[in-house]
Amino acid sequence: MKTRLPLILVLLIMTFGYTQNIPTVKVKDKPLGLTSLDIKVDVVGNIATTTYDMLFYNPTKNVLEGELSFPLGEGHDVSRFALDVNGKLREAVVVDKELGRIAFEQVVRRRVDPALLEKGTGNNYKARIYPIPATGHKRVVLAYEQELVYRKGDHFYNLPLGFKNVLEHFSLEITVFDQKSKPIIAEGQISGLEFSTWNKNYSTKVIKKNFKANKNILIKIPVPINSEKTLTYDNYFYIYKTLNPKKRLRAKPKDIALFWDASLSMKDRDIKKETEVLDNYFKHLNNVTVHYVSFSNVVIHDEQFEIVNGAWDDLRKVIIETIYDGGTNYDIIYNRKNNVDSKLLFSEGITSLSTTSLDLSKPLFIVNSLTKSNHSALNHLAESSNGAYLNLNTKSNEDVMASLKYENYKFLGYESQSKNLEVYPKAPVSVTNDFSISGKYLKNNETIRLNFGYGNQVQESIAISIDKSNNQSDQVRRIWAQKKLDHLEIDSKANKNQIKKHGVLYDLVSDYTSLIVLENVMDYITYRITPPDELKDEYNALLARIESEKSKRYESAHQGFLESPLMLNAGDETQFEMDSEIVEVEEMEVVGNVHQFGILASEVSDEVVETEDRAYIPSNNITRYEEQIPFVTIEKSPVFPGCQGNNEALKKCLSENVSNHVRDKFNLELANDLGLSGRQRVSVLFDITAEGEIGDIRVRSPHPDITDEIMRVIRLLPKMKPGEQRGKPVDVRYSLPIMFELKGERGSIAIDTSIVVSVIDYKKYSGKLEVRDRKVKAEYISQLKHANNKDEAYLLYLKQRNNYLDVPAYYIDVSNYFQNRFKDHKYSSIIASNIAETDFDNYELLKVYGYHLQENKYDGLALFIFKRILDLRPEDSQSYRDLALAYEAVGKCQRALDLYNDIITGKIYENAYRRIFKGVALIAENEIKHLIKKYRNDLDLSRVDKRLLDEVVYDVRVVVDWNHNDTDIDLHVIDPNLEECFYKHTSTNIGGHISPDMTQGFGPEEFTLINAIKGDYYIKIKYYGDRYQKEENPTFMKVTMYKNYGTKNEEKKITIIRLTKKDNEEMIAKLSI
Template identity: 35%
Template sequence: MTIGTRFGVALLLCMACHLLAQAQLPQLKINDKEDPQVYLSHLCVDVKIAGNIAITTMEMTFRNKHNRILEGELIFPMPEGISVSRYALDINGQMREAVPVEKEKATQVFEEIEHQRVDPGLLERVEGNNFRTRIYPLPPNGARTIIIAFEEELKFTGKQALRYHLPLDHKKPIDHFKMELSVLQSALQPQLEEEPDGDLQFKEWNHNYTASLNKENFTPEHSLTITIPKSPDNTEAMMQESGGNYYFLVNCFPQKNSRPKARVNETTILWDASLSGLNRNTKKELELLGAYIAHNDNLVVHLAVLNNTFRKAGTFTIRQGNWSELRKAIEQLNYDGGTNYSRIDLPASDEYLFFTDGLSSLSDQEMKLPARPVYTVTSAPRSDFANLQYIAQKTGGVFVNLEALKPAEAEKLLTQQSLQFLGIKNNRQVSETYPSLPQPVLNNFSVAGIVTEPKATITLQFGYGNTVTTEKTVSLDYSKQQAGKVNLARVWAQKKLGELDVQYEQNKEMITFLGKRFSIVTRNTSLIVLETVNDYVRYEIEPPAELRPQYDRLIKQQLAQRQSREQVTLANALAQLNTLVTWWNRNFMAQAKPRPEKKNKPANADTSVMSVSVRTQNMEGVAAEAIPPPAQEKLEEVIVVGMGTQRRRDIAGSTATVSAPQLQENKQFSAEALQGRVAGVTADDSRAKRSSIQYQYNFTAPRIVKDEEVREAPDNRHDGDGSRQIMSTINVKQWTPDRTYLQALAKEKAGNRYKAYLAIRQEYLYTPTFYYDVANFFFREQDTLTALQILTNMAEIDLENHELYKLLGFKLREAGAYEEAVTVFRKVLQWRPQEPHSYRDYGLALADAGRYQQALDTLYTALKRDYSESMAGMYEGIEEIIVTEINQLISLHRKKLNLSGIDPKLIHAMPTDIRVVLNWNKSDTDMDLWVTDPNQETCYYSHKETLIGGRISDDFTDGYGPEQFLLKKAIKGKYQVKVNYYGDQQIKISGPTTVLAEIFTHYADGRQERKLITLQMEKSDEKGGILVGEFEFGKVSGKELPVAARAGKD
């Protein structure tokens, strides 16, 4: 039960971003704070520029003066069209080049080797055009060196020159700083607009220009900016031979051409007001919007606002360019919540302006597109440029990147019809030219392709719409235009990838192929460095050249011994099922200790139900919150959900009665009607046959979710009006809001609490626990819309952070926001398909959302997947949990399922009176599920069976669990669920470990009831584990009544 100590480090790097005034060199942070003991000690920058291609190589050494091992992470945004193409890491004092591998495999290999405490390095692309490198270990009182290189096409400036910019501002001295600059074969001398210290000067030799700088203990106070003058209307070409064909790159500088764009009468502005909007330059965006309105002068503007929801925020009539009211409305927006493109529902307009970073954290990136042009605008370095380009291209609009364009250039794209590149005139010698689709021409323009001969002539075509108005002929001659040190094949591949990435889903296989072939980091490919040749052999990753001979010899031996894991995984599942069936068929005769009888009215009959009451208790070290019932449940009859009869005075509040006609008339009704002031509800004798009821989440007491079957109460539970009640809830420990910010919110008046939250948020902007706590606060205050908005901020905090998304998904499931949970867990599956939990979490979310076939197929895939040997070993035993859930789905929804793809040997109905499952969101965490029965016997990892038949699944000492408790036949009395938390030694942005407890009664027998509870774990001195909840399973006198909220009835 021990866990290796590991400390996380956040290295935030903004580099090579065009025109980024505030960008600077790597800044090392630990726990979101700068640490002077971990710093950048050496920096060597090498820049080579040939034609319009710049190759930047940065060698960085980070020194760790702490006495403990650290894990390093750098996240850096890249401008549009740029990708990292080289990565190297020091291994035993020597730099080792990374090799390309599928992203899924790279992540899996890195994390497995990291557990062995050896030296892997990983560079991957995360959402948008953002890159992340992870290094382990940063040794105590030691250093690690990495090399990162990238290629970019330089853009033309208004000064008739190409411009190169590299941010170098740094607040602290660098022990050793070195810079080498080369501008190759330039007809005109390049100029240094900005340089680090004033000593840098170019020297010329045969039209090649070089400059260098070498400093000790140097603090660079300025960035590097180079301009390379070009002659107007000039054309440059470079060629490279490869495999009998010739790659070419043509760069031209056509005379500026545009024509006025027709004015519009009606425009819709869609403004992304999610949390990530704080990273946008809204001043630039408002300036651009002002120029657009000034051009159109008089028009009607519809304002729509997007975050985790979509809302129409008003219509504004602009007269003579006066848009003060519209501007005020935009400036008063609060940037809060996740981003959900699937909610967008645009009104009719002549055209649309969409201000966003292109990242939809709560849905897929695609949105429902209108028939009219959409102009996408971003001002954020961390943007999904490909998605924004796709939206604009698909609708006939234009993508405006305010990070790369000057204000006048951006304004021109919205108010002028720009000259477009339309393609290359038919030529049999030419193939695969990119761009292959029409592109606006701003200042300079480049096209790459392949020709079959060393000499060729190509004709570029330009125009407006689909009409060619200008042609430009270019002569290619390999003998005179050799590219030298520029890898044109890679430049060509990057242009092709940029076009393929616009429609990623359709092109992902080709994206993977090109990324691996040309060693480019893409959505699907990463660059990885491993320590030994045996690591490359073990994971079947082709190593760099110096290890290749040894690898080729060893890999032959491994391939001869390799065995597919798929059959092994299914065999394990069958073995686990057989063990379960053997347990299920046993007869356990132990009886519970007698419990004192409560005096009550005599009964006519006995009916087995789950009886629970709500009590509030102080809870040290844990934040637990009971959340509202599911948003959509299929109900045959609504009978009773309650905290008990009104005679039970240990619960404050009342019980509301809802008649069937009222349910028929109101498709949506508030929880005040549904649950009363204390989550109670009754129904009269009439039967409301409904396929679904939509709940609203208002509530004033801790939420008791009863989302499956409810049995009617016996006659002696009738109220005076003939309606009936039964006891059917679960006791949850009441969370004590002891954090300072929660106490501050509690003191505010209800109408002022959201405003107070925004003020407090500044101190906790990137702290997940803050959003978790505050969302729970608003849930308890009956403000569910605000609670969900605050909760979904977690999706905006970090890019592709699966632990954060699992936390968010747990909470969304608990809140009944099932569609949002489906999307969240689908993203986790896309990021981490190497783990069985990703399939399981997604499958369970699909089942919650009523997509039973998809759920079944996904859960079955979890059993069939060919996992790595170490992954299969780490989670051996998870098959028991997944097999149980597959059979539950089949038992409850067989009529709706196609079972032809399921191995019949895996199907076996095993209903149980009680099932409890414990899940958690972070790897390298050890915790145990404890369930204590009415006999005071506790079932846990070292006492796996109880006298009455309770059974616990295998213990997972790391990873994400889950652990499962089953009891086929429950005895009367109280059951208690606890978590024994051993802790984790990770310090990560995702915060403390979060658990999701799933408590079922009458599991899979057609009368199933369920309660979901999330808790954030903190160290506790509480002996005997942390209490999650407790419930009573017993007998209630009276006649059995029909089923309500029946999950298993199709």
Template identity: 30%
Template sequence: MNKILNICALMIFSAVFSQIPILEIENQKKHPVILQEAKIDTKILGNLATTTATYTFYNLSSRILEGKLTFPLPEGVSVSGYALDINGKLRNAVPVPKERAKEVFESVERRNVDPGIIEKVEGNNFRTRIYPIPQNGSRTVQITYHQELKNLASDYQYFLSFVNATTIPKFSLNVSIHENTSVPKILENPDGNFTFQKQGNQWIAEIHKDNFTPHESFKITIPKTNQSANVLFQKASDNKSYFATSIAMNFPVKEKPKSQKIAIIWDNSFSGSKRNRDKELDFLNAYFADNKDVLVSFVLLNNTLEKTEEFTITSGNWSQLKSKILNVKYDGGTDFGALKEIPNVEEYLLFSDGISNFGDLSIKFKKSLNSISSTPTSDFNTLKLLSSQSGGNFINLNELNTDSALKTYKKLPVKFLGFKENPVIQDIFPTVGSAVNEPVNIFGISSSNLGKLTAVFSVGNDHYEVPVDFNVGSQVENWQIAQFWAQRKINELELNSTQNRNEIKNISEQFGVVSKNTSLIVLEDINDYVRYKIDPPQELQAEYQKIVSQNKGRILEQRRNLLSKAFDKTKELKTWWKTEFKPSEEKKYPKISNQSARDTTDNRRLEEVVVVGALGIKRNEVSSSNKMVGSEAKPKGKITLVDVESKEEYMKDFQNLQSAEVIYQKYLENRSKYEKQVSYYFDISKLLFKKGDKALSLKVLSTLAELDLENEELYKTIYYLLKQRGHYDKELWITQKILEWRPFDSQSHRDYALALVDNKRPQEALNVYKSLLYQEFTDEISMRDNGIEEILIMEINNILRQNKNVDGSKIDDRLKADLPVDIRVVINWNKDNTDIDLWVTDPRGEDCSYGHKSTQIGGRLSNDFTQGFGPEQFLLKKAVKGKYKIKTNFFGERQNMLSGPTTVMAEVYLYYSDGRQERKIAVFQSQKENKRESDSKILIGEFEF
């Protein structure tokens, strides 16, 4: 693979999607990539706008790179178009189910071909992955999105943020405003000379600059027309049309009654530090100026809900509460599953980004909850759901000033009640009964003869009517009203995304709108569209159909399951287990020449760790458990694991600190210097656990979930440590999320099944294993994971052996085998495209490793995984007396700036599947960047018999 590293491009946003991407690259000096050209085109009609941003990135280095851009979009806005340059020409993407797009992308990428995808990740955030960015070459990506402009008193406002923009070699901006007689007003001007000129029925402004640094962002206001409702039509099929109508609502504002006792839920997870605290404090200042006497219950939310504190606000003086907020420490992940009702509260204010990365929302508040967002990376839908379910208001401080935000909080919501005449309109959005803001844009599908209708709204118990004349609507050809409609429908459906999963997927695929369930993909080779059964863009349709007809139904994509290989592997394992191994006289065995066998025990301590068996056997119970059937015929075994100590420079600051609380305070004090360094959280969490503070250790560990969105490598690191420390409920949740993101990885299914076993749900685990054996994988992924069936067979039969009440009737008899062993070791790692080797040295000095997979005493090593996430397994049926050393070797590690060094989990078993099963787990990270010529093995544990 020529893939060297991932580029994380962090988009900086202010209120609306920032138009200038800022690239953060590991080792910027060594691998510089610049934004060579930015071209932005925006067209506006009424309060609807479509923006297309085209970026060209140039790789100044001599290495091929993979690119990743992650960016938020405003509330209610999604990506509706994506293109990538293929052979010098932009090729449009096509919609594909999200997990399928990722599977195809990674399969094609392994062949060094040019794919690109854009997907929606947590919140309203979007990510595009591009491969490759050639050495001393460029790649171009184009992103299109539709948005409804925000309403001011007499104007609509459009804003492009150029915050933090650096000099761009080539820059162009074109803005056209259609069907408006009044000149737009420019409030912020990128170069000071940007002006609108009238051309026919349009206002047009444009600039083209070389080596341009934007002077400021671009903000304009567009005067409203005098009409109470405008209607636009786009033709659909069957004599139907998509329509959009913008309706002004000049209704009296009605305020809700004031509350005497409120609760403020303050999200102080690590990501909370990224919220706009000044805007939040300004809002609270306005709130307490208006609600001068109120009792406040204040509670912090991170990976737990912390103890409530009470504050009495008198005459608007909230200085003590403000001081508390100003001194809040931000740390930990976010678990909305920890939310609960607070007694005697009349109303809630929730300050959060709405992204729950350590648990699922499980509560529907009975009292009114007002959710407040101040960061553009928020999960707007979750925050709106919390508010709408409870009768509260959603307040978006990204788009509202303090006065407007307070008015939004105070007012009774305006609800849309449909059309008085009740015409035949399909899929109208917003849905009837929904709370709406002014102006309201109503989208739907209808016949072309609706005539004059009356839209009905309510404020409290009062009803209001607004006439809408569909007879004077305009047919538009170059405006994607259908995509606006689809975007609105998806937004409504995503309020309950799990329940509406299939419908979201269908709408997204039909209209090419990116959602939680659907991504857009670009492939280079027409044969890949055919092979993976992906309908290509229009320009490739003719060639695609020709190839399909020539193949005459022949399946090009060879998808394989694990079943037939599993049958063969079961036979092989049975034969191995029945073999009687008779080693020759004891002797020393030669080492493989290109591996260094230096003793690593000088900087690593052998340490007893918590022991957890599948039967719940703990360390102090081992002596009695060894008296179980068959134990008298075998030597007693003992596992000792190694504490692989961190060599990071920051650990010197902690070496003389004794208490967990002091260590935690030092961790917070130093964190700004290591904010994006994964090993920092890993090492401090480990240190706090050793000091006995499980709660603080878990909080620091959960912070890893806040460093990136939907990053399976970070989540696997969290999963390993949760398993090691016995946090089985969270282990299950984390592995379920990874499986949701990566159902095409066999290891994702296996991890989830093992978590089910830890949670004493063996029947469900067995069902997962069974479905995994029947699931089909692409050729590339099948090759990558070749040999995993040996590990699965051992684990399936272990469930059957350890749990007599499990129904194994649906497991094929050809997969069943009684295979108890004295020693079993399995290593797993958290990174794709990584080669880590397992080595076990027996008391006779013989190594079992990738180059020598079977030993004279019967040691057996599974297939060598040189890509993917592992696993690799060592088995020994009958241990001979003496000491066994377990080592790993980082043979081909892929570094990633976001997920840090590779994390390895070793599952170490004594007496696996024979009724005395004992398990210990080691979790550690590589300590340096390894190169093939300087590989060294890390001692991670020992067996002693």
């Protein structure tokens, strides 16, 4: 005889039994095999903490990189993350989100492999897992907390187990604390899994070998109606109470608006569950007018339907036939259908093209069937309108209908004699059949009174006495902290600073805090990140020693800062340039640079600042941009210790000593160990600063370890007497070509020691002057050409799309095709907006979309995208410039001016760990001057240095920037005289000038020319590469070309260009004067 499950359990399993997936590590979108799994579950009140201890196996002979990515459901929060580091489990610690990214990325640049777990949009969590050793294991520990579903006298806990393969080891331990009645395993019984009581708790544990865990487990935990639990810890308390409120019917609406989200991210919605909600609701309403609007980035369908006797076949057909495509924009429905009795919104709340703001003048009921969703925002919208958020993954049809039919029963506040209580949640808040509250600073043996009711009228008042000596649990502190965080994140941006402090203090992952694992204690010291317990003693001892050394260094004038362990760490990251083709340097070129306005970062702060070119923070002592041109001759050369004679003799002596130093110190055996056979070339640039120190070392080499070795050797050069120009010490830049060759076990190293002391004549460009045809020749475009009209082409695109869902280049190409072939804007805009919809947390993808919008003059939407990028990447100076340009494009010129000014003055570097890119500041000078000239009378210039009020006018100006971080692209411009202006030849005879070379970050680089001669100016780029090198995720570059910049006849053109590994060097545009 078969055992039948009670109907309520069947409904519960259907409702939420499969909503939460087990965390997995994927390598190239394929799950990595799991060999061992230990699961531990602790339940306190209505809070369950689930910990997965996982051992992944790499069967290949290669070291692999994987990604841990998983969305958590409503009320779920990550509470722990740990990895094995050098064979030992290393716990992650909570860190400010921006600092975590900076530390993570800078350590990665050093070829060390930390881990960073971040919370993204839709309660989605991601972490890079590396290294996963060849034919070896990687241990990952992850824990999350969740609120349990309560229904008809029971809590329900669901554990998803859907493994197809056999696990070598499996264990499961579940403990329900302070539980009076025995929990029941309602579904997914495992032999030996049986609860037993111990010290007011119930627990169970099983251990299995060679076990196939392929059935979900559903635990029913009896919680009688009108029961309550009270837990305390120190001065924190937690109360859980079940309720049985008297229900009050809502008035039936006669007129409703139904907004149906048809964006791409909704394509996997549970249409069956969602239409069942409508079916039940229309039966309840019987007769109602429905104003139906489907939307994505545009309104797709707008039609009125009359529902008679609950029949809605016509509307159902329209909904079932919905095509899901495009981004999500709530702005386009904000002012629609506001003269109705109530509104329904079917959406997951991830708005990729707008904020989540909606008109809340009428009750708003939000229905959602997806796990990856913006649950917090949806709850807040519904609560603020006196509606309800109906999460179909946690609510049954019965619960949903109750929320639609009955008024919201609410917690209205509390009464207590304690004046300093800090209690969460804050009233009023809707409740159903259970409620939990947590507070801080309650006096012992005090009674707190909880008030509930409808509207502002108290219907029920419950008094609960709290005795701190009973039911102690250290989890109460965390429960209170999480509830406070939930409250702060209702308005996350306004409470940003509070959230960061609160998250770090209470070890909570939030919108502005993350979990990080670093390899060694020096990394924690470098960024002042408190390490896990096992490293704290070493951390504190080293930190005390560093602080002591710092005090000593301040007492001696020129020593110290470069010797600081912090600066040495930063130097490793600062100077690294991407491996690239080596450009042969035929002579050792000496160039002296005028000091640019500003001061050295080391004079401002002893914190680590990663720099591009010379580290400086601009001040208001401003030099004109045109005066930044370096000298090509030096009056007095730097003097190597022991060198004597006239200037020529000193130069020769310097060259010989530097060359001999490199020959003596360079470890040729390293090249042999790396298998670098044959002739190898290395290009080195370094400064002998105005203080006589070695600085700004840049290396291009055939291998990262060679780069590190060369940098080590150059750093060992002794302090020298600085070079002079006009009687003042100046920085002198040297280029040092090195060539080494291995033959068998022996090797040789050659260094060119010649020095140029006069003006260097340029060589006329002799390459082909022809702009490359950049027509897309992809197969998907060829297929689209068979369509006779745009509607046929769109249907064909929908079929193609499944093969390119995560390929941004596909959406750009197809969008451009619709625009160019059919002159269509609707389909074109829908298709392109999928880039933002694909991953709203990927700033590099959003940059591509922002560039595309600017190219096509969608400046309003571009502004929203660049605001989002700044939210995601406040550590990148380029984010501020991008946003300033976007503000200027929509006429918000004061905001643009303030951002430009913050870049120039260095205000954006107030966080001392941010990388400084001085090239951005120099380019921003031109842009702020340009803005002031055009809109001077509309701007408040009180914060702007007077020297920036000078006009700037160029006959030709070209700016390039790109979307991928840590990418090296060089801008070259060839003038009509065939003189090529680029990073090695920065000034031309006709006055052309190239801004400082940007070898990291996103650019920009700029060419300017005040007085152009007639003829053609060819724009060329050299693309050395980036960390991607994938066809499906190429680097996109924005090229902005101006004629008559800063005049009334100004012409501007934006072009977006895709770069791939094969695009090493190419002519991308031509500008004719």
